[in-house]
Amino acid sequence: MYRLFVAIDLPEQVKEAVTGIFNRGLAGARWVPPEQLHLTLRFIGDCAERTFEEIRGGLSAPKSAPFPLTIRGIGHFPPRGEPRVLWVGVEDSVELSTLQAKIEREIVSAGIEADKRRFSPHITIARLKDTPLARITHLEESNRQFSAAPFQVSEFYLYSSTLTREGAIHRREADYRLE
Secondary structure (H helix, E strand, O other), X not given: XXXXXXXXXXXXXXXXXXXXXXXOOXXXXXXXXXXXOEEEEEXXXXXXXXXXXXXXXXXXXXXXXXXXXXXXXXXXXXXXXXXXXXXXXXOOOHHHHHXXXXXXXXXXXXXXXXXXXXXXXEEEEEEEOOOOHHHHHHHHHHOOOOEOOOEEEOEEEEXXXXXXXXXXXXXXXXXXXXX
């Protein structure tokens, strides 16, 4: 059984910019390790070996040219109720949305149910538990103008994820170049 997701990795300079806004004093925040920062294109979840093989092969089908991407802004999910995730956003990108839609079609064709949620590109930077909303709001306000230098997206990856007490361990299962 595999627990899968498809993602774009971030270049080191973008990871450095993102980790620069980490506030170690934010109560209840579990920060994502810098090496695990990524932009999820599709969380797939658990699947059997056969489905894994279909997905791994099918993801080589979506063709797309490399494109620029800019990380910008900060916020949290859900917007109402108790915050669970702190994230940095992504500037609107037609190329990113098009690539994600192609990936979604391939995953559905492998027998995985279509994602019911609208694609909302973001990079999770912390998971929150009992974090005071006022502290989150302060962190967001002080980083409202956050932006990292644009970078070129030239590939995406299929990852497996194993959950442990210390957090998730991600393993790259396949890589796909954009040409």
